[in-house]
Amino acid sequence: MIRLRGITKAYGGQHVLDGLDLDLPDGRVTAVMGPNGVGKTTLARILLGLETPDAGTIDGLAGLSCAAVFQEDRLCGQLTAAGNVALVLERRTPPSAVHAELAAVGLDAESRAKPVRELSGGQRRRVVIVRALAADADLLVLDEPFKGLDATGRDLVMAHVRARSAGRTTLFITHDPGEAEQLGDQLIHLDPPTADVR
């Protein structure tokens, strides 16, 4: 269990998170919803170690390996889809396994052979999701992972995410109540200034 207590973060004197208490149960998907600017992405960045909270404590996070789907793709444009996924994996992972994961989210052989800068936004998003799910991580942080996917693609990729995130401690940030219901084991609604757990 990852326990966050009294997490506070401010930028330029403006509080984004103010005394947030949150538990992420082991092996469960915690869906987080809330309006823009309520600190969802800041929460994700704090969990990933990319931001330091101004106040508060986090227990159970030390030593955990992390994987993430960021709001932006953050792909190496010159690499192929498989190259981007392989970058974050152990060297011993066979390329065939990487290609199988990419094929599972609907990326055909031709798309997998291209540099990702030549792929469509939706295709790049699939690569990003596969990269996070393929990484051998203790904590998975998914920040609006389905942004930019069409309805058909979203269903296929969501099924893949549900299968691959099962049994893994996951923070899933979304604006879509349907996605939150489908993937989340518990649902958190963030409202400034504190978290309301239901």
Next chain:
Amino acid sequence: MTSTTAAEGAVRPVSHRLGRAALAVTFWLGVWQVAAVAVDQHVLLVTPAGAFGRLVELVVTVDFWGTVGHSLLRIGAGFLLAAAVGILGASLAHRVLLVDVLLTPALAAIRSTPVVSFIILVLIWSGSGTLAVVISFLMVLPILYTTTLEGIRHRDRALLEMTTTFRVPWVRRLPVVDLPAVLPFVVAGCKVGVGLAWKSGIAAEVIGLPQGSIGEQLYEAKIFLSSADLFAWTVVVVALAYGFERLVLLLLERTEARLARGPVR
């Protein structure tokens, strides 16, 4: 009838550039010829034909190639050493603030110090043997250090955060995140640095007169009032600097292109 194919269209810009370059060279050779005829004193200003004739005489001698090799080896070594130290120093300075704090003012001082001061200092300390190496090293080092550090600071933060999150080892991050961002800055630094290495290196040789160097030949041209030798050796220096620059940039551009393609998996 005037119709052009796509292939002709693609070739045209290159032929245009070459045509313009040829026009410019011809024009300035003409100006040189007219000036030489007007002055009418070979000692002061040789004609283009006289200079190139002298160059042909030099090229066929063994001594010429020995002299070229002497300067090329030393100035090239100074440049490559400065590139290596500049790139490594910038990498270190990016990680260790103290290195940047110590190196930045030192390199700024080197940049603003007249090159002749260094030339005289090196002559006093170690003689003329390694003079061109040290001087071209000192002139290029601040440029490569500054441009590389700038490139390191311009890396994509989002990609760096991604590699931090996924704990990508630095050896795997280097070719796909760091080098593609830093190389264009290194290329820009090398373009400036190569020319400076040759200018300062040859100037050092003219003052220090290391035996068997191009600088010594230029000095002798002055002593014997031989403008033909002066122009011939100047053409050699320009050609060497240009060839060296093309070689360095070719290697860097090939590396850049290879990184841009990425590994095939």
